Amino acid sequence: MRIKLTIVIRFEREVIDSRDQTLAEWITVERRRKQRCEEKNGEDETAVATTDRQPLQKRAGSGSL
Numbered sequence: 001m002r003i004k005l006t007i008v009i010r011f012e013r014e015v016i017d018s019r020d021q022t023l024a025e026w027i028t029v030e031r032r033r034k035q036r037c038e039e040k041n042g043e044d045e046t047a048v049a050t051t052d053r054q055p056l057q058k059r060a061g062s063g064s065l
Helices: 002-041 045-064
Strands: none
Touching: none
16 A cells, blocks of 8 residues: 555646646746747847737637637
């Protein structure tokens, strides 16, 4: 019984660690993309983020009607 419990705990830790790593990688990639857009367009980061979000909100809104 203790052996099975230990295996489950170790597995859950690995899954959580991989999620944290994936999230950290995604954040890093997203920051680099925003920085490239900022350098290319000469706009600040908030303007780039706002324009990126608008099409997604429109799609989500039209799909829910």
